[in-house]
Amino acid sequence: MAVDIGNSQTKMVVGDKVDEYSIVKQPSVIRRVMKLPVTNDESLKKIVSSLDDHLTVHITSPAIREGMDGIYVIGKKAMTTDLDEVQNMNIKLGNKHKHDIPIIMVISMIAQKAIQDSFDESGKLEETYNLECNLSTAIPASEFDFKKAKILEDRFLKGFHIVVVYIGDKKVSVTIDFTRVKVMQEGMPAIFALMVEKQEILDQHNQGREKTLHLADLKNLRLFHVDIGDGTNEYIPANGLNPILDACSGEKRGVGHATENAVMELSEKLDGMLGNINRQKFMDIYNDKSHHLHHDARRCFKTAKIGQANLILEDIMTKIGSKAGNDVDLILVYGGGSIQFREYLEDDLKAYAEQIRSNVLWVPEEIAVDLNAKGLHVLNHTVFFKNKKTVSK
Known part of the structure; x- marks a missing residue:
């Protein structure tokens, strides 16, 4: 897969051929929760097909900071919860290669995609899935050097990432093993x-x-x-x-910078009574006539x-x-x-x-x-993972 880890949205392109692929997208936001959200009483087929709207996972990963393993709601689901607790990437600080959010977003979306594809094909839900993945992604040119790229590559390659996905009253365990990883500069693909x-x-x-x-x-x-x-x-x-x-x-x-400035101006117009909203929530207001x-x-x-x-x-x-x-x-x-x-x-x-x-x-x-995501996908098939190893275990 090829993943564009945007500050606003994470886009993942998955496909076995250059001209055959699908794209999965989620807002780049997460929220850690202490207990599982209330489940709905829909059919299994409907829950799986709309998994991107209510993606709830338990993450165990050697790539994230100690103590960060736990239950998260991801992307669209995080946007519908308490916005005071939602985490997104700080666009002023940068250092995307050190963030936990990109790791959590990527492995959660891979698990989501694997479950949906398998269910579409077989009509049933397995209890466990074991995946081997080739991954390409990119970090901003403003922070890129080969040392930082390798730091992010090594984080993905550092052992097995386990994502337990909650689907109704069921738990599905997805184990992800990244076999080859390439990190390059954003813009170049x-x-x-x-x-x-x-x-x-x-x-x-x-x-x-x-x-x-x-x-x-x-x-x-x-x-x-x-x-x-x-x-x-x-x-x-x-x-x-x-x-x-x-x-x-x-x-x-x-x-994002324009949005943050707009949030401050809107808050001033409302005499500070806007409340604590993030960039993604502001854009929801902006787009909702x-x-x-x-x-x-x-x-x-x-x-x-x-x-x-x-x-x-x-x-x-x-x-x-x-x-x-x-x-x-x-x-x-x-x-x-x-x-x-x-x-x-x-x-x-x-x-x-x-x-x-x-x-x-x-x-x-x-x-x-x-x-950028499509460019990485093309490079996966023509350069990065074509008959040679990039960074591997």
């Missing part, structure tokens, strides 16, 4: 995902242009990747498919996004000048944040690109969010 897409994704970009851009052209261009995430932005200069490693960098920018705070949330978020967009533009201009000497054929913009910031960033970025005789390719919304 995206180009490999683009190379297996269809040419139609460039139709909007090519509209009205004298010269048509083809996906195959990307292999021969001087590129500057702008991967806009939740907690970090990755800035990756590359010659075609080859990143210039010494020039890669990242900054603590993105949707029926919520009584929806319009206030939209206004606060717009102001915050404009501020972040200005900072991102400054980042791009500074880094292209210092890291690439303004010698860039194409600025490639993607990531979940590229959707949120497009309205406030695209025109100014295109004006800058024109100044340095470059162009901007804004990756279409329908593929921008999953580009």
Whole structure:
């Protein structure tokens, strides 16, 4: 599997072939509980099929800190519980390779996927499952070095991870053994995902242009990747498919920072009576048109996004000048944040690109969010786990 451990959402791509895969997604939040939530009285088939909505697990893992073994509600289920107790990744501190949350998210989602796939195939629930997994994932360029990557690789490889999944009144034990693991920089896998897409994704970009851009052209261009995430932005200069490693960098920018600023502004509007809500809960309000705070949330978020967009533009201009000497054929913009910031960033970025005789390719919304996870999936089958060992026991 390939896993994009986002600060907002964890995305896992599972598949035996490059063009045959499924994607599992969960908000990157967990909550530790002292007792099991009340179970519903639904059929086993319905509970298993909707397992991602009420994922409750007991974790025993050598990869997490001592004393952290225990019962957790994961992702969507954690969002429906006491928000004061919900844990998400601190986007200001970084150090994703040291967090327990990514480990807990990944092994819980693997267990969920294994149970659902097995049940779909056989129509029955086993008491135990034993899995061997090849895993690729990534950490931000702002914290990446090979030593930190190895720390995270070794955490996954450190023995057996046991996830007991609670399904109604049943307990299912899933033992996960990671046999090979690869950790790389966020942003770098995206180009490999683009190379297996269809040419139609460039139709909007090519509209009205004298010269048509083809996906195959990307292999021969001087590129500057702008991967806009939740907690970090990755800035990756590359010659075609080859990143210039010494020039890669990242900054603590993105949707999460805009969201936190918007939460503070909304709280001020309500004279401090907003309550303790996290980034994910704010986005629920923002997306829920029926919520009584929806319009206030939209206004606060717009102001915050404009501020972040200005900072991102400054980042791009500074880094292209210092890291690439303004010698860039194409600025490639993607990531979940590229959707949120497009309205406030695209025109100014295109004006800058024109100044340095470059162009901007804004990756279409329908593929921008999953580009890193899909790129890792492509690399799993073409590089990482193809007839050779990466990091193994």
